[in-house]
Amino acid sequence: RALQKFDDNLNLFRQAASACVGEVAGVEVATFIEHLEDLPDLDAIVNGESVSIPDAIDLQYAICSALVGRAISVKDKDNAKQVWGNILNFARDFPQKELGVMLVSDMQRAIGEEIFAIPEFADWASKIADTMFD
Structure with a gap:
């Protein structure tokens, strides 16, 4: 307003x-x-749909921050694990692996260890292992 x-x-x-x-x-x-209009549709991401990612790092950072907010907002809802899994899949394929790591780390701090039990977490972890241990 x-x-x-x-x-x-x-x-x-x-x-x-x-x-x-x-x-x-x-x-x-x-x-x-x-640059708000340059951001992808966050609803599409949390619903597991493919979206194009802007090239600008600041916009990618904004996406990460917004997705952590979405992860928190569904914590006590029936679809929480589905939404978290879709966010993890997005983080797995994120063009800037370091920002994907930040996204998942922030999610873990916000929602807790429940994230480790989601199958998509293992997929994400194996995909970014080279980034973490290089």
Whole structure:
């Protein structure tokens, strides 16, 4: 709702955000908002569908952060293991293996050891073993 007040004036939003939270954080949030439409459909990822990944590392990082949020949001739901498995499959095929490792590490810290019992975890671990132990 607050973003609507800036009526697509991203420069004004950047200035206002910088005034509120500091220049670096203001620029980061404005850049995130600017590239929001470049992010893939997170619902498609958690549903196990194939999506194209943006090349920009900052957008890949944003995807990881958002997926951890999705993993947390389904923790007590019936479909939690399915969603977590789909996120793990996405992490397995993530173009930047290190970001996939960060995604899974953050998920594990957020949802606990339950993640280790999901079959997709073993698939992910075997695929990224060379990244972890090189």
